[in-house]
Amino acid sequence: xxxxxxxxxxxxxxxxxxxxxxxxxVEDKEFLVLVGPSGCGKTTALRILAGLEETxxxxxxxxxRVVNDVAPKDRDIAMVFQSYxxxxxxxxxxxxxxxxxxxxxxxEDIATRVRSAAEILGIEELLERKPKQLSGGQRQRVxxxxxxxxxxxxxxxxxxxxxxxxxxxxxxxxxxxKLHQRLKATFIYVTHDQVEAMTMxxxxxxxxxxxxxxxxxxxxLYDNPANMFVAGFIGSPSMNxxxxxxxESNGTLTIDTGGFSVPVPKDREDLYREHVDKxxxxxxxxxxxxxxxxxxxxxxxxxxxxxxxxxxxxxxEIFVYLKSGEWEMTARVDPRTEFRV
Amino acid sequence: MFSISVKWERRVKxxxxxxxxxxxxxxILFPTYWIVLxxxxxxxxxxxxxxxxxxxxxxxxxxxxxxxxxVIDFPGWLLNSxxxxxSATLIATIVASLSALAFTRLRFPGQSRLGVLVFVAYxxxxxxxxxxxxxxxxxxxxxxxxxxxxIVYISFTLPFIVWMLRGYFQTIPKDLEECAMIDGCSxxxxxxxxxxxxxxxxxxxxxxxxxxxxxxxxxxxxTLGGAASRTAPVGLTRWVFLDMFFWGExxxxxxxxxxxxxxxxxxxxxxxxxxxxxxxxxx
Numbered sequence: 045x046x047x048x049x050x051x052x053x054x055x056x057x058x059x060x061x062x063x064x065x066x067x068x069x070v071e072d073k074e075f076l077v078l079v080g081p082s083g084c085g086k087t088t089a090l091r092i093l094a095g096l097e098e099t100x101x102x103x104x105x106x107x108x109r110v111v112n113d114v115a116p117k118d119r120d121i122a123m124v125f126q127s128y129x130x131x132x133x134x135x136x137x138x139x140x141x142x143x144x145x146x147x148x149x150x151x152e153d154i155a156t157r158v159r160s161a162a163e164i165l166g167i168e169e170l171l172e173r174k175p176k177q178l179s180g181g182q183r184q185r186v187x188x189x190x191x192x193x194x195x196x197x198x199x200x201x202x203x204x205x206x207x208x209x210x211x212x213x214x215x216x217x218x219x220x221x222k223l224h225q226r227l228k229a230t231f232i233y234v235t236h237d238q239v240e241a242m243t244m245x246x247x248x249x250x251x252x253x254x255x256x257x258x259x260x261x262x263x264x265l266y267d268n269p270a271n272m273f274v275a276g277f278i279g280s281p282s283m284n285x286x287x288x289x290x291x292e293s294n295g296t297l298t299i300d301t302g303g304f305s306v307p308v309p310k311d312r313e314d315l316y317r318e319h320v321d322k323x324x325x326x327x328x329x330x331x332x333x334x335x336x337x338x339x340x341x342x343x344x345x346x347x348x349x350x351x352x353x354x355x356x357x358x359x360x361e362i363f364v365y366l367k368s369g370e371w372e373m374t375a376r377v378d379p380r381t382e383f384r385v
Numbered sequence: 386m387f388s389i390s391v392k393w394e395r396r397v398k399x400x401x402x403x404x405x406x407x408x409x410x411x412x413i414l415f416p417t418y419w420i421v422l423x424x425x426x427x428x429x430x431x432x433x434x435x436x437x438x439x440x441x442x443x444x445x446x447x448x449x450x451x452x453x454x455x456v457i458d459f460p461g462w463l464l465n466s467x468x469x470x471x472s473a474t475l476i477a478t479i480v481a482s483l484s485a486l487a488f489t490r491l492r493f494p495g496q497s498r499l500g501v502l503v504f505v506a507y508x509x510x511x512x513x514x515x516x517x518x519x520x521x522x523x524x525x526x527x528x529x530x531x532x533x534x535x536i537v538y539i540s541f542t543l544p545f546i547v548w549m550l551r552g553y554f555q556t557i558p559k560d561l562e563e564c565a566m567i568d569g570c571s572x573x574x575x576x577x578x579x580x581x582x583x584x585x586x587x588x589x590x591x592x593x594x595x596x597x598x599x600x601x602x603x604x605x606x607x608t609l610g611g612a613a614s615r616t617a618p619v620g621l622t623r624w625v626f627l628d629m630f631f632w633g634e635x636x637x638x639x640x641x642x643x644x645x646x647x648x649x650x651x652x653x654x655x656x657x658x659x660x661x662x663x664x665x666x667x668x
Contacts, residue, residue: 096563117569129560133582146569194568 045229046107046120046197047072048093053102055088055254062088064254066102070247075224075231079241080251080277086234089251090200093232094123106198117146122191123200126207128183130175130190136162137171140190154193161192164223181212188220192227201233205240217243238278242266250274272325281330281363284373288326290319299326303369304348330363333375335382352383424448424636431632447633451641459638462620466642469531469616470599473538478592481543482584485550486576490562500551507544512604522609529611537609538599546591553587554580589656597646617642 048070055063063085070076078086091097093104095116103110111119122143130139137158144154162168165185175183184204191199201220205213221244224231235241241248242262249259250273258270262278269275276282288301290308297308297316306326308316316324332343339345350366350373357379364375364383389397423431427444430437451459487493488500518537519528527533557580565575581588606616621638624631650657 094563094567096566115571116563116566117571119567121567123564123567125560125564127558127560129558129564131561131565131579142565143568146574190568 045072047074047105048076048198048230048232049103049105050089050093051103051105053089053092053104054100055085055092055097056100061254063092066251066254066256068249068256068259070230070232072230073228075221075233075244075246077241077245077248078232078234078251079236079238079248080257082236084251085254086236086251087202088254090123090202090232090234093198094121094200095119119198120196121198121200122194122196123202124184124187124191124204126203128175128187128204128207130183130186132175134174135171136167136173136175136178136186136189139175139186140171140193143190143194157193157195158189161189164192164226165189180207180209181216184208184216188223192223196229198230198232199227201231203235204233205235206237213240220244239280242278248278250277252277272327275327279329279331281374281376283327283329284371285325285327286371286373288324290316290322290324292317292320299324301326301369301371303371304350306346306348309344328373330374330376333366333373333377335377335380338378338380355383420636420639423632424640426633428633447637451634451637457620457623459617459620459641462615462617463641465531465614466600466617467645469534469538469614470596472531473535473542473599474592474596476535477539477542477546477595478588480539481546481550481591481595482581482588484547485554486580488547488551489554490559490576503544503547507548511541515605515608518605519609528609529614531614534606534610534614534616537605538595538602542595542598546595549591549594550584550587553584557583586656589653593649593653593657596649600642600646 048068050066050068053063053066054061066085066089068076078089080086088097092099093106095111095114099112103112105111106119106121130136131142134142140158140161141154144157149157158171159168162171165188167182167185167189170178170182170186175186178186184207187204204220205216208216217240220231220233224244233240233244245262247259247261248265250257250265252273258265258274260268265274265278269278272285276285286301286303288299291298291300297313297320299306299308334340334343336345336347348368350368352364353367353372354365356363356365360379362377362379362381364377364381366373366375422438422440424447425443425445426437426440427446430440430444451457484503488496518540522528522533522537525533527536561579561583562572562575565579566572570578601618602616603618606614607619607622610616610619617638621635621642624634624638
């Protein structure tokens, strides 16, 4: 088992900077999720760690060892690809045994390890099949199985769930989390899906344009996003933003958007005071907007008026698209809420 | 107005289509039939008027005469053909596989331009290269040698099969190779264990193409070859003395020549179809 460190890593493809001065330390046995929109450099960062791309600057450590010049096969890692990358000409068993055979593991050991990994993943009866005879979900399991049998220090996942249908994705998500608890290895997982990131990660690293935006636990990212990008990226539906100004009267701070105004909570006043009389951006999460009748207890209320544009009934909740002045926003409200559209 | 029912329209289509196919098949198959027939006729029957289209007894006279002839060493030339074609095929396939891999998998300056150049090289007509080839072989003392012909054939087949294999390798996902490299292979190991087995149909198709190209070649074998490197297609012309054509022997020789190529295509047709379309459709 091992920690992983990116130390001021930069990777350029021609003029494009795919990864820009990235520094991350991943603890041993941690489940780190790299998340961001497509093209943000997260996959490149993973591929650098795997040894499939070279860095232009900076160093990569796995454990104590600097691995920049170490071949992928000698990095003691295993990777699950988005396409699963199962060898089409080999049976499931041979796919899983391939890495062990190359490492000259005795035949009986290979059989034991493949069978026990197959058992963990519930694919014992598929061992003789060829990849093309498997469904997407089964292929995905085989790809994970192939990583498990190698018993590496670090597991790398490159969007492993994105080719699965929605239901299977949720199920497999939980299984990968379980696997992490069971194997007690370092997991580094790349996804563009913030729900995957929130549900599985010990810590999340949010990237955009090759730059690390913030790295923290899921809850801290949600509660204290470092910038507008992180605030907008984490959470679904994403946070509403509108231009506003911050005014002070009689010692209380108020955010005024033109359409409505919101008092700043007492405990935040000192934090915001330096921005008084300056333009600010007001952000509010859809789940923090409620019908006045169904406000949960303990919420610091302020009331706004808005016109309802579109309503999406989800059963357990309602998404309401609102208009207030020139601002459009989304609210995620209690299903008992009543509207006039 | 007159109209026909859908049923009749279908029947007419089948009949017309069938007739058309039959005509094309006849045009293609009749010459082959005629060669086989001539090779099995008795010499006296060959030039009979009106021509004999069906024979009721098989004569192997021509075959015997081709195979066991004190003056004309057809089996020896057939052997030359085999040695030259198989060497050219083996070398061309190995070189083409490696260069196609380099084109699809490595990043190097001028990659795409070089790829186009390879294709342009294929488009240059062989007859244009005839004089430079002759001069080059003369320079290296390779005229009239088997080695000379092998080199010439490799240079002609290489561009096309590099192009063909490039298309084939492009359909093999890069992930597989990268996965193999993480699993424990070196780059070359990943090619050998993962890419090449998957490319086998494409490589088989390429080598069949290279083989038949060299096997059937006449012009260069005739002009650049000599007594020691005479191939069977060139040797066959020995049965033409001035204005005398030994049709039976010529036909029997042609049949001998056709057998390996036909066998190869027959055994490899599965590969040829998937190899030639491999670059076109992603499966």
